[in-house]
Amino acid sequence: MDLLQQLGQVGLQAFQRLGRGSLFFFQVLLGFPELIRRFHLVVVQMWSVGVRSLLLIVVAGTFVGMVLSLQGYNTLVDFGAEESLGVLVALSLVRELGPVVSALLFAGRAGSALTAEIGLMKATEQLAGMEMMAVDPLRRIVAPRLLGGILAMPLLAALFSALGVIGGFFVGVGLLGVDDGAFWSQMQTKVDLSDDILNGVIKSVVFGVAVTWIAVFEGYDTVPTSEGVSRATTRTVVHSSLAVLGLDFVLTALMFNG
Amino acid sequence: MSPDSGVNAGSGAGDSLVSIRDLHFSRAGRNIFDGVDIEITRGKVTAIMGPSGTGKTTLLRLIGGQIRPDQGAVEVDGEVVHSLSREKLFQLRKRMGMLFQSGALLTDLTVFENVAFPLREHTDLPESVLRNLVLMKLEAVGLRGAHGLLPRELSGGMARRVALARAIVLDPKMVMYDEPFTGQDPISMGVLVKLIRELNDALGLSSIVVSHDVRETLAIADYVYVIGHGKVVGHGTPEEISGTDSPWVEQFVQGLPDGPVSFDYPAPKFIDELMHGAER
Secondary structure (H helix, E strand, O other), X not given: OHHHHHHHHHHHHHHHHHHHHHHHHHHHHOOHHHHHHOXXXXXXXXXXXXXXXXXHHHHHHHHHHHHHHHHHHHXXXXXXXXXXXXXXXXXXXXXXXXHHHHHHHHHHHHHHHHHHHHHHHHHOOHHHHHHHOOOOXXXXXXXXXXXXXXXXXXXXXXXXXXXXXXXXXHHHHHHOOOOHHHHHHHHHHHOXXXXXXXXXXXXXXXXXXXXXXXXXXXXXXXOOOHHHHHHHHHXXXXXXXXXHHHHHHHHHHHHHOO | OEOOOOOOOOOOHHHEEEEEEEEEEEEOOEEEEEEEEEEEEOOOEEEEEOOOOXXXXXXXXXXXXXXXXXXXXXXXXXXXXXXXXXXXXXXXXXXXXXXXXXXXXXXXXXXXXXXXXXXXXXXXXXXXXXXXXXXXXXXXXOOHHHOOOOHHXXXXXXXXXXXXXXXXXXOOOXXXXXXXXXXXXHHHHHHHXXXXXXXXHHHOOEEEEEEOOHXXXXXHOOEEEEEEOOEEEEEEXXXXXXXXXXXXXXXXXXXXXXXXXXXXXXOOOHHHHHHHHHHO
């Protein structure tokens, strides 16, 4: 009975938090129209969460494409289908690995930084100070970060996929001897703009919303102590990674299932 | 000195900028305020004193409308703070300045940009006018030369002076100081004492200083409230407070280790704990 009660309590707390997070999200969304007038605030955040994640995305994308090419070649060559390597690499990246891996990296690099930044602003009374200056922190601090993250995520995923394809090309064509004409032409024929690329972009936008929302909420809702900020940062990485994987299954089922 | 609170407590309720009536507030099952009445007079420096944990900072947050009282009313400049819409509350806050204990400066902005922040958010002033205003406020706190520094390059005292310049940049009617002297060296403390008094008089402000630094606070205050165990335990001019016959206020003002506020945290008898502690 105790266990049942505890389970119920944990469930209720989770739903309460989800409710609080949703209200927070809609309150922040109300601040978006004002950002059109002050877009420089969003640009600063895109630089902070996007440009600063570039190195990680560039390196990871290139290596993931190279590994995909190596693994794919070994399988395809048994069937004499190594000329389809370009399609395999591109579809894997554009549909799945690009959005998912870049979102996971984004959660670790930018999500944790956002939570720590907002959490520390709360712990050092910067947010309370802003409220006392009649400035709404949700609009001035949180909204530009949320929009910046949402806009940066698809760009990073696209870059990840593009570099992955290039990495795959160098390994497949340069190292393993696949015909470069076949590599590119099959890719061009089989990769569809709306079915593959657009769906991949939609995925990365959804992941961008989920990761950035979780990151800014955890920061804003943190217990204002060093331990509280540390826990919130960890929660951001764990929750947003799980959210990305869960959402990926749902989106894949909706987009590519028949 | 008046030994307890009353609705008309304070120095001239008719000219009140802030009026707190029958304030009740509790948090996590603990009574912070249990029927507090305070009047803050326009143009004066009013000190709210009391030991740590008596809710002094909470009182400022109630005046600023960051939290709501359980019962009673907090009126600022004729408006009941907790009944205002968010928009009207923000309008009222433009007439209030607050100096946080930590300074609460935005760490990624320079001193200049920190002071300019409220102006950039609330006005469309041309850059040249804004620059003059910011430099004027920084000059008032003696830190015009530090306008290019980042908050991490400032000492604690300098950070509070920058925060003070930011608090007065919108020309508020009142400034609230949360423990302005805590952790300051004697020179910084002297500077802050001087600034609070001089800015209050020169700019025609009303100031609320929350502090437990008795000597410094009594030196600049026009009127003092002492709060303890959820109530106003005494109020009067600094002279009246210094010459009090209330044992509680006397213990606080003179910093006596024992008295009505016990040295010991409530506990069972020591002998019982020693003899039977292992059994529990």
